[in-house]
Amino acid sequence: MAWTSDFHSCGGASQSPINIQLSETIFDPSLRPFLLSGFDVPEDEKLKLKNNGHTVVLDLPDNLLIHNGLPQEYRAAQLHFHWGSRGAPGSEHSVDGKRYSGEIHVVHYSTEYSTIQEAMTQPGGLAVLGAFLEAGSEENPTYEHFLTYLPQVSNEGQDTEVPGFNISGLLPGRMERYYRYNGSLTTPPCFQSVNWTIFNDTIKLSERQISMLEDTLHRDDEEILQLNFRNAQHMHGRIILANFRTSPVSGRRDPPADPGFLPVSPVPGDSSDKTPEKDPKLHYESPAPGDSSIETSDEGPKEDPELHHESPAPGDSSIETSDEGPKEDADGEGGTGVVSQPKNISPDNGVIENQRAPTLGTGDMLAIIFGVLFAFTALSFLIYVRKHRNRSRRLNTENKPNVIYKAATTEENIA
Structure with a gap:
């Protein structure tokens, strides 16, 4: 059963995830670094961790805020993950056709709205911070604190409490470089209301930690929960901004003058989000059975052949921000990445406008x-x-007549 039969928005023109094609990104230096507050949660505060049959979700306190890098202030709601299986990567987004081991999504909603349910139907109502997970040589201590609780929620519907910790430790250590585009929730109801940020830096976990994420959780039918990602969606004319130069070509381009080509959230009344949806749940709920966008064969997820291009991966320091273009790094590691806010975004609805x-x-x-x-x-x-x-x-002018002066004489009277 296709999602679009029950959720009309899933067939919209601004769907997520996407393949980030570096040669097509547009350099936008106005995208600013993030300013996060409240992300260091005290240990005595308990966070709910749940297996919902599609992913594992960690609920977040409502005092976690993003103050910079986005068109308005956003409040954290929850975070969840997407992953693959042994030998098959499972990130939702890809870069030049390359998919990573996994992907973390930290979901926020605009403080203009009282609840995430209200915000998710509004243009620019949601903001998701996404980052790629990949295998490294060392254990990640922050992820270890989180992953040790996975066995307690191994079956669908189970939940447990996790002591508070620094949530920002689940994100890349450097968040200076990132990509920005406007898209949707990646599972039903697929509302097209998301300001997406994908960090350039990746998060390194050990092979054991990646395997823990891939092999610990189960669906309701006791099947191992794996390959829980949606395939890349069509761009339909959307553009991707980057706050750093991704290549000698794209790094020197300016955002186009025509606002119709800037990445924008749908305007209110967009028919793609107007059709009544069945059971509008948050986007981390389980996808409809049989959705062809999720590949679960033993061969692993199949990639779109058009997406396979060799290119610098996120976190690769061969991508430089100088005007000299990309420089190659001897060890091939250490890229940087991230920040948020599309150029000239209206604080009212998060829509990017052309106001140069x-x-x-x-x-x-x-x-x-x-x-x-x-x-x-x-x-x-x-x-x-x-x-x-x-x-x-x-x-x-005529000269005045000559004046003759006659000398005065004195006559004496002779007596």
């Missing part, structure tokens, strides 16, 4: 200079003409 400040080009400056010179020349000419006329008028 006007600038004066060389032609405009020359026109202004010549205009000033012309005005000055014209004024000088008028003054000269006026003076010349006054002078001519004085020269043409």
Whole structure:
């Protein structure tokens, strides 16, 4: 049964996840770093961990906030994971066709709304921080604290309590570089209301920790819960912003002037989200059985052949932010990544708008200079003409008649 038969939005034009094609990303330096608050949860505060049959969900306190990097302030609601199986990667997003071992999603909703259920139907109502998981040589201590509780929720419907810890430790150590696009929930009801952030830096777990995530949980039919991801969806003209230069070509491009090509959430009244949905649950609920977007064969998930391109992976330091383009790193590790906020986003609805400040080009400056010179020349000419006329008028005036002065005489009276 296809999701679209019950959830019309799942067939919309702004669906997630996507394949991030580095050559098509647009460099946007206005995307700012994140400012997180409240993510260091005290140990005496208990967090609910649950196996819902599709993933494992950790509920988060409502005082975890994102203040920067997004169009408005967002409040954390929960986090969950997507993974594959032994030998088959299971991240939802991919980079140039490369899929990673797993992916963490930290789900937030706008503080403009009182609940996540209210926010999820509104444009820009949700914001998800996503990061890739991959195998490394060392144990990850923060993930170890979390993973030790998985056996207590091995069966669908089971839940337990986890002592508080620093939630930001589940995200990349450096969050300076990231990709940004607008999309949807990746499971029904697939509302197209998500400001997506995908960090460039990956999170390293040991092989044992990756296996724990892949092999511990079960669905309701006692089947091992694996390959719980949705395949990449079509872009339909959307663009992907990056706050760092991903290649010599894309790194020098500016966001297009036409706002219709900027990544935007659907406007209110979008028919894709208007159709009544059945049982609108949060996006981490189990997908409909038989959904072809999730591959569960023994061969593992099948990739779209168009997505296979060799390219720098997130976390690869061969991607540099300088104008000189990408530089190769000897050990091939240590990329950086992340930050949030699409360029010129309206705080009212999270929609990215084209509001670039006007600038004066060389032609405009020359026109202004010549205009000033012309005005000055014209004024000088008028003054000269006026003076010349006054002078001519004085020269043409008739001379006054000569005045003859007669010397005064004194006559003496002779007595």
